[in-house]
Amino acid sequence: MITDQKRILSKEADLHSYAFDGSFGYYLPERVVQPINSDEVIDIVKLANQYLVPIYPRGQATCLSGGPLPVDGGIVIDMVKMDQKLEIDSENLIAIVSPGVITASIQKAALEKGYFYPPDPSSAHVSTIGGNVAENSGGPRGLKYGITGDYVIGLEVVTPEGKLIRTGGQTIKNVTGYNLTKLIVGSEGTLGIVTEITLRLIPKPKKSVSLMAVFDQLVDSGASISTILSSGILPAAMEIMDQSCIQAVENFKPSGYPTDAAAIVLIELDGHPVAIEDEIKEVATICKQLHARTVKVATTEEERGKLWEARKLVSPAITKIKPTKISEDATVPRSQIPRMFERLIEIREKYAIDLVVFGHAGDGNLHPNILADKRDQEEMRRVEDAVTEIFEAAIELGGTLSGEHGIGTMKAPYMEKELGIDGLEMMKRVKEAWDPNNIMNPKKIFPTPGVSKLVLTDD
Amino acid sequence: MITDQKRILSKEADLHSYAFDGSFGYYLPERVVQPINSDEVIDIVKLANQYLVPIYPRGQATCLSGGPLPVDGGIVIDMVKMDQKLEIDSENLIAIVSPGVITASIQKAALEKGYFYPPDPSSAHVSTIGGNVAENSGGPRGLKYGITGDYVIGLEVVTPEGKLIRTGGQTIKNVTGYNLTKLIVGSEGTLGIVTEITLRLIPKPKKSVSLMAVFDQLVDSGASISTILSSGILPAAMEIMDQSCIQAVENFKPSGYPTDAAAIVLIELDGHPVAIEDEIKEVATICKQLHARTVKVATTEEERGKLWEARKLVSPAITKIKPTKISEDATVPRSQIPRMFERLIEIREKYAIDLVVFGHAGDGNLHPNILADKRDQEEMRRVEDAVTEIFEAAIELGGTLSGEHGIGTMKAPYMEKELGIDGLEMMKRVKEAWDPNNIMNPKKIFPTPGVSKLVLTDD
Numbered sequence A, B: 001m002i003t004d005q006k007r008i009l010s011k012e013a014d015l016h017s018y019a020f021d022g023s024f025g026y027y028l029p030e031r032v033v034q035p036i037n038s039d040e041v042i043d044i045v046k047l048a049n050q051y052l053v054p055i056y057p058r059g060q061a062t063c064l065s066g067g068p069l070p071v072d073g074g075i076v077i078d079m080v081k082m083d084q085k086l087e088i089d090s091e092n093l094i095a096i097v098s099p100g101v102i103t104a105s106i107q108k109a110a111l112e113k114g115y116f117y118p119p120d121p122s123s124a125h126v127s128t129i130g131g132n133v134a135e136n137s138g139g140p141r142g143l144k145y146g147i148t149g150d151y152v153i154g155l156e157v158v159t160p161e162g163k164l165i166r167t168g169g170q171t172i173k174n175v176t177g178y179n180l181t182k183l184i185v186g187s188e189g190t191l192g193i194v195t196e197i198t199l200r201l202i203p204k205p206k207k208s209v210s211l212m213a214v215f216d217q218l219v220d221s222g223a224s225i226s227t228i229l230s231s232g233i234l235p236a237a238m239e240i241m242d243q244s245c246i247q248a249v250e251n252f253k254p255s256g257y258p259t260d261a262a263a264i265v266l267i268e269l270d271g272h273p274v275a276i277e278d279e280i281k282e283v284a285t286i287c288k289q290l291h292a293r294t295v296k297v298a299t300t301e302e303e304r305g306k307l308w309e310a311r312k313l314v315s316p317a318i319t320k321i322k323p324t325k326i327s328e329d330a331t332v333p334r335s336q337i338p339r340m341f342e343r344l345i346e347i348r349e350k351y352a353i354d355l356v357v358f359g360h361a362g363d364g365n366l367h368p369n370i371l372a373d374k375r376d377q378e379e380m381r382r383v384e385d386a387v388t389e390i391f392e393a394a395i396e397l398g399g400t401l402s403g404e405h406g407i408g409t410m411k412a413p414y415m416e417k418e419l420g421i422d423g424l425e426m427m428k429r430v431k432e433a434w435d436p437n438n439i440m441n442p443k444k445i446f447p448t449p450g451v452s453k454l455v456l457t458d459d
Helices: A011-015 A038-051 A101-113 A129-135 A182-186 A216-228 A243-252 A273-289 A299-318 A336-352 A379-396 A414-435 B012-016 B037-052 B103-112 B129-137 B180-184 B216-232 B243-252 B275-288 B301-318 B334-351 B378-394 B411-436
Strands: A031-033 A056-057 A075-078 A086-089 A094-097 A152-158 A164-168 A193-200 A207-215 A237-242 A263-271 A291-299 A324-327 A354-360 A365-370 B031-033 B054-057 B077-078 B086-089 B096-097 B151-159 B164-167 B193-200 B207-215 B237-242 B263-271 B292-298 B322-327 B356-360 B365-371
Touching: A011 A031, A038 A056, A038 A075, A038 A129, A038 A152, A056 A129, A056 B180, A075 B151, A086 A101, A094 A101, A101 A129, A101 B322, A152 A182, A152 B037, A152 B054, A164 A182, A164 B411, A182 B180, A207 A216, A207 A273, A207 A299, A216 A237, A216 A263, A216 A273, A216 A336, A237 A243, A237 A299, A243 A263, A243 A299, A243 A324, A243 A354, A243 B237, A263 A273, A263 A299, A273 A291, A273 B275, A291 A299, A299 A365, A324 A379, A336 A354, A336 A379, A336 B077, A365 A379, A414 B164, A414 B411, B012 B031, B037 B054, B037 B077, B037 B151, B037 B193, B054 B129, B077 B129, B086 B151, B096 B103, B103 B129, B129 B193, B164 B180, B180 B207, B207 B216, B207 B275, B207 B301, B216 B237, B216 B275, B216 B334, B237 B243, B237 B301, B243 B263, B243 B356, B263 B275, B263 B301, B275 B292, B292 B301, B301 B356, B334 B356, B334 B365, B334 B378, B365 B378, B378 B411
Parallel strands: A031 A075, A056 A075, B031 B077, B054 B077
Antiparallel strands: A086 A094, A094 A193, A152 A164, A152 A193, A207 A263, A207 A291, A237 A263, A237 A354, A324 A365, A354 A365, B086 B096, B096 B193, B151 B164, B151 B193, B207 B263, B207 B292, B237 B263, B237 B356, B322 B365, B356 B365
């Protein structure tokens, strides 16, 4: 049991810090506890299970889908103080880490020993690895390297009834029974609380090179992306920013980005220096053949940093447009990216909303971001409808509600649309079997009966 | 319903063909049905569920752990005739396939379009992709490229109650709810019957080179493997064969392999031609520094084929030693490979058994194979004890019961040893929630109460 009163927060001022995440909505918890080891987590969970109190594990709450929101009151379990372990095991090419460790610290510790932990959610400098595991976070490098879940090979987990289990282990190959590791990764804290994580690492790529191509037609940028991928080259990342996004960045910090261009595509290649040299030439040729206005190559760290600056400024830049940001991550099969762009433009016009689009074009994972003002109820109603139509478009095009942000509260109403009644029912059976009292992060992932669209308005 | 009587087998002669797999044990089913589409599968499953008849899906039954064995009688569902679909979608870099398609056909179809489906279980030329998905099959390329489950992004599944669900989809990134795709992959046909599979493909590596290093000391071969991996090189495969294995191959087909060597290590590198040239030099230097007696490099297809011949002859060679083969795939963290070899040698001596060791050294996935004669009950009892001790050694060294063959009937008795009561209980809850009548491939993965070791003898 937590005896250190400093790690049990109940003052209202403190509770307010735990009422929100990176998405939308504000819910005050009744208590916040800050465990520092598995035993404390077990005690809290057992107690909550006994008295049927809802509990909400959270890391730094950079979540964009409402995962950590204490929607039914109860106890927030703040895991950030559980950050004691960060071991890099060179012999086995693995890292063993506590859930409260910041993701960027793992990347750094690995790099120092010559290894690479590829997943790079934009929040990596703030977010915890526990949060990344809960949400199965992605990032630009998903294209070549996969996402968080592709690197998690073992977990220590406190079940919703307070039992400590270990899933997977320290070996890359493990097919012993059901893959509970991958079941828990991305389960958004609804199936248990992760208290230790084993990650596989890979050798650090010898060199990275970046390239920026500017297009006058969206269709050409899309064609370049698919042509590069079918040429046998697998870039580490391929990011796209549409015109509204370029304009927002240029308004935010004038740097000479072409505000009249239809799209900018950023490409990162990594691997053996000689191989990259070949590949960068080939990529540049493809972009030029597909009518890129300009193609810029950056080989030094500094040049690369400058090229990626535009992409990194997107988030701060667009929040200057309007105070409320609804970030989506609807993902479509790569071949449908041009069609999805068209649909997004139609939706922007139909609902007269501020919509900018950027994202991980190589893997079909776009980020349509809607900027609005939550005090404007009429506007928010238009946003609600636009969001619904974005999800419908993604599903119609053979895609999915979420490529990397998770479902949380924000996309739960749309789950049945994608999965069907039976698909959703099979997920729910796992939840009910693991958490019979429904105390672990309730009302996430699964829709509340009767609620079939996102509600952002108060009335 | 299946109306074509030719696809319902009930003659005893036919049933005998379905009584065994690649492991151990012989169980006659009561019927065999051969569906050709999902609707037929649904009808069979619904009927079985209504009348509480056990059903056993199977592909080509090359399984090494007892997965397809009809241990409780009932109906075998032979999926090999459901092989209609094999689509390569170049735009999205995916393949959509029916479960009865032979794995090698997928590799071939992908290669013809310039793509690569990396998983390469040794049985790839015979086994079905449905069987590979059920067992989450591996192979030598697991080291660099991962295993079957790493390529499955979407499934169509008939649940144990006869509902048709779709999991995942056609996008590489998908974090919409629980990862049911990865839950079903490797669930050995206990959670449903897969009726369609979507696989991601990757660009074909531009070149492959192989290298064979011969060592006089097992410890040097182990050190070479870890030194290569920590040098920043990630080979496509790293295979090891111990002395008993080399001798078996040389006895089977004399080709001049050094029967006095302690171990042969085979390494495959792939990627950009120039990068590989560098890497092969570095790998050769490391092996020589670690006292390799000889290092041979093969760059042409023909030379490579010859180098890998020894490895490919292992299975036919060792079955000449004695008629009954028990193949294990206990897997340990890479750093424990030398220690695991020592333990295996101790076990061989202690129980006076014929044990040869080969396997995927780079990822710690060894294949200790025991050769025996099942008619010799006394010998089989020694084998039972040896197998138990092999599993205990793997778990003690931080490893797992199965790296790629699955649990089936052969390893079920040892599950609690690895997972603990609570870990096993959480797996069982998934099974019970999905298959309340326990009709889907019963008595696999989960131990029969009271049975805590493998039984290979009749009395």
